[in-house]
Amino acid sequence: MSTSTALTVPTRFVEVDNSRFAYRRWGKPGGFPLVFMNYFTGNLDDWDPMVTDGFAADFDVILFNNAGVGSSGGETPGTVSEMTRDALAFCDALGLKEFNVVGFSLGGMIAQQLALDQPNRVKRILLLGTGPRGGEGMTFTELSADERADPDQFLLGAFFSPTGASQAAGRAYLKRLAARTRDRDRPVSTRTAEAQLHAIREWGAVPPSDRYATLQKIKHPTLVVHGIKDIVVQPINAFTLAEHLPNAQLIMYPDSSHGAQYQHAELFLKHATLFLSA
Amino acid sequence: MSTSTALTVPTRFVEVDNSRFAYRRWGKPGGFPLVFMNYFTGNLDDWDPMVTDGFAADFDVILFNNAGVGSSGGETPGTVSEMTRDALAFCDALGLKEFNVVGFSLGGMIAQQLALDQPNRVKRILLLGTGPRGGEGMTFTELSADERADPDQFLLGAFFSPTGASQAAGRAYLKRLAARTRDRDRPVSTRTAEAQLHAIREWGAVPPSDRYATLQKIKHPTLVVHGIKDIVVQPINAFTLAEHLPNAQLIMYPDSSHGAQYQHAELFLKHATLFLSA
Numbered sequence: 001m002s003t004s005t006a007l008t009v010p011t012r013f014v015e016v017d018n019s020r021f022a023y024r025r026w027g028k029p030g031g032f033p034l035v036f037m038n039y040f041t042g043n044l045d046d047w048d049p050m051v052t053d054g055f056a057a058d059f060d061v062i063l064f065n066n067a068g069v070g071s072s073g074g075e076t077p078g079t080v081s082e083m084t085r086d087a088l089a090f091c092d093a094l095g096l097k098e099f100n101v102v103g104f105s106l107g108g109m110i111a112q113q114l115a116l117d118q119p120n121r122v123k124r125i126l127l128l129g130t131g132p133r134g135g136e137g138m139t140f141t142e143l144s145a146d147e148r149a150d151p152d153q154f155l156l157g158a159f160f161s162p163t164g165a166s167q168a169a170g171r172a173y174l175k176r177l178a179a180r181t182r183d184r185d186r187p188v189s190t191r192t193a194e195a196q197l198h199a200i201r202e203w204g205a206v207p208p209s210d211r212y213a214t215l216q217k218i219k220h221p222t223l224v225v226h227g228i229k230d231i232v233v234q235p236i237n238a239f240t241l242a243e244h245l246p247n248a249q250l251i252m253y254p255d256s257s258h259g260a261q262y263q264h265a266e267l268f269l270k271h272a273t274l275f276l277s278a
Numbered sequence: 279m280s281t282s283t284a285l286t287v288p289t290r291f292v293e294v295d296n297s298r299f300a301y302r303r304w305g306k307p308g309g310f311p312l313v314f315m316n317y318f319t320g321n322l323d324d325w326d327p328m329v330t331d332g333f334a335a336d337f338d339v340i341l342f343n344n345a346g347v348g349s350s351g352g353e354t355p356g357t358v359s360e361m362t363r364d365a366l367a368f369c370d371a372l373g374l375k376e377f378n379v380v381g382f383s384l385g386g387m388i389a390q391q392l393a394l395d396q397p398n399r400v401k402r403i404l405l406l407g408t409g410p411r412g413g414e415g416m417t418f419t420e421l422s423a424d425e426r427a428d429p430d431q432f433l434l435g436a437f438f439s440p441t442g443a444s445q446a447a448g449r450a451y452l453k454r455l456a457a458r459t460r461d462r463d464r465p466v467s468t469r470t471a472e473a474q475l476h477a478i479r480e481w482g483a484v485p486p487s488d489r490y491a492t493l494q495k496i497k498h499p500t501l502v503v504h505g506i507k508d509i510v511v512q513p514i515n516a517f518t519l520a521e522h523l524p525n526a527q528l529i530m531y532p533d534s535s536h537g538a539q540y541q542h543a544e545l546f547l548k549h550a551t552l553f554l555s556a
Contacts, residue, residue, distance in 0.1 A: 228521055
């Protein structure tokens with residue numbers, strides 16, 4: 001076992017084309033790489049240490065900021081397909097030939113595109129709180145001034161349901177996120193957030209025909225995980241993914257919103273490990 | 279461990295009101311009771327031995343035929359609520375004070391009604407390939423002469439998807455069902471099948487208002503399992519159950535129809551055991 005944990009692993013940088021990507025890598029030595037792609041405005045500090053350390057027991061865990069995000073250099077492009085190109089450049093720079101992908105929300109859109117663009121390099125896919133291209137109600141609005149003013153309150157409202165149990169899980173999650181005190185990441189800039197929002201909206205535009213046809217081409221074993229009360233990405237999108245992907249398992253957790261995998265972290269880790277080790 | 283298995287456990291009978299229920303009971307001595315309720319025309323031999331023996335490692339497994347089904351005496355009533363009354367009479371006769379329920383298809387409807395009628399006796403619920411009262415497209419037609427003529431072919435068509443992998447899993451399932459050679463159950467009569475069909479249709483009738491309101495009252499931890507290509511009970515019904523039940527986990531398996539839990543028996547057992555032991 002590596003002695004690093006989510007709280008202690010140093011942020012490192014890899015150079016690509018006069019720019020650099022920030023990443024953190026730890027876990028089982030010689031383990032199969034598991035590359036994590038984060039949500040709108042999420043940076044390296046926004047992965048739940050309980051979840052990433054859980055995966056690190058079995059896998060070579062790699063968190064990274066895509067171009068322009070947090071402490072990564074470069075510009076954040078305005079489409080998922082360009083973000084996918086950048087994510088691949090990062091994987092190339094690390095010399096990752098084959099890997100599994102965990103994509104959460106926007107990261108799940110990139111994971112789908114990556115599987116389409118490089119079907120042989122991606123082995124297994126975990127799609128968390130995300131939707132297909134042209135999914136239902138995926139026309140996100142900008143964060144309001146209120147939402148930007150209090151990020152913790154925003155996360156409690158968007159990632160957790162209004163019940164006492166879910167809100168308590170949310171506060172525990174926020175505490176876990178805050179536990180890393182040194183070498184924290186830089187916040188995501190407004191400029192990057194705007195480009196990400198553009199990319200999500202472009203992904204969410206309903207095509208004039210064959211709405212979900214491309215999903216048939218993603219033949220990878222896929223695990224779709226969603227909160228049954230997700231107010232950010234409607235739960236029906238997870239159902240649609242499972243319906244149209246040829247080899248997808250669907251798991252939905254009760255009383256949970258966009259952060260379902262953090263609210264139910266222990267069970268999620270067991271489910272994900274069963275899936276990844278199949 | 280008891281030395282019985284699904285293949286060797288004798289069929290027993292318990293008397294209730296001048297009639298008798300047929301059942302098979304084996305598993306972990308002192309284990310928590312897990313009562314199985316079967317599908318339209320299913321009898322004691324139609325539970326997959328791989329699945330029931332898997333549960334028997336941890337639970338007191340109880341398969342039974344409801345009134346009028348297979349080798350049970352009595353008349354099969356024409357509504358789910360009357361079937362639920364009969365199922366309770368059976369549980370009372372065995373002296374089961376508290377138990378978990380596994381309900382498959384029609385059995386899942388009875389399981390829901392049981393949880394509504396006796397909330398304190400049912401602890402955890404597994405709903406397999408079933409739907410809520412007033413669900414989507416739950417207006418089943420009678421089996422055709424062709425379907426009745428070749429039950430194996432009917433099961434391969436209804437319980438498994440058309441892919442090679444699913445059909446192969448179907449043939450393995452049929453082989454497992456046939457492995458018990460002695461003390462087999464009696465087939466379900468046409469009269470019972472007609473009453474069951476009537477009950478399913480009554481359950482499936484869409485109410486004029488508050489379509490899924492009763493689901494809110496089933497607060498039990500529930501695991502909903504469904505095949506994403508179920509052609510018997512549309513998959514959206516499983517999604518609806520998870521959406522409206524306050525404490526339900528949803529798991530859907532790829533490339534599978536009404537027999538999803540048998541096609542993916544090994545994984546299903548792991549998922550169900552995680553759920554039941556939580």
